[in-house]
Amino acid sequence: MGFECPSAAAVTTVHVTGFKKFHGVSENPTETIVNNLKEYMNKKGLPKGLAIGSCNILETAGQGALVPLYQALQSSINAKDSEFSSSNKIIWLHFGVNSGATRFAIERQAVNEANFPCPDEMGWKPERVPIVASDGAISGIRETTLPVEEITRALAEKGYDVMTSDEAGRFVCNYVYYHSLRFSEQNGTKSLFVHVPLFFTIDEETQMQFIASLLEILASVC
Template structure:
């Protein structure tokens, strides 16, 4: 069982490309015979994590990948680390704006993704899909969900349970004409997520290749 999640629109936008990308990935992966469930999370601190935990408890997925929008990025970002910090620059969809608050009180400072991010990066590059390993998932609801996911998996009874987070660009078809904001076709985002899923299912030891950042 594979669980993929995206987000509802936020920040005044009418859509969220993460949800469209997840639906595309579901279609691709189901066509290959995989059992895939998708879930649209609310862009709300606390509630988003609770909805995710409930779904994980019900479905018991062996692989969970959460997906969110990173406006301004031009490629898929395979997030390496989630930090135990909510620090909202803008309010969430319920008007909450936590500042310097932990995602999980008394939780560890950070969790690393258990996805094979380096192997996935290489597979995405071979597939011709723009991608990177990202060192920060921000401090908004995306990071909140990423941390909650990894915290939940940290207490999982089964060592097969793996998870992580991917940021995607804007859907290029929904950007205003003449916009300089980077985007990507939803189909390509879905293809990319499917590549990451296949890589995670087939990789036990991550590749050793450089994908770090100087700053």
């Protein structure tokens, strides 16, 4: 695919998050996906060079998600420093649902703007405010360093209905992704956000197969 890592001994550890229910989505598919991921991959077989680290379900709330998110982000750095060599890689893989979507979306970027269309699960409804004030204007963008076009193309070649997206919204998904990208930039890790449809649109087994394929591709990403 053109982006294989040169070192066969390198290990990529993928830490995963999903979200709980929120307004209009009483059953979030990402909660099911992330809760079942380790068991599913153990049965299927993990790709060579890949390990699954933590799997966390976040509140669908800006401030409510931050404490567990940063605890998990920091613990992954601490584990890397104590257990793994510096040549090994960490990827943060975040899943969120787009209830109106009909296909998967690999998100390229997050915007420094919180402009929630409805209150989050803790009742917060920010309007056009920066996610991180010290980063400046709400027009600021952070992009993933992972090759989203190649990842999307590889998934499409496997038969999945998937697109690259430059718009992660302005709700909690974008909020979490922005913080994760910022942390990754500061700590030498990588971050990626993927939007999935409801199970009503793409069934659970197909979504699990999609994520297994995505993990296989990420195992090869430098």
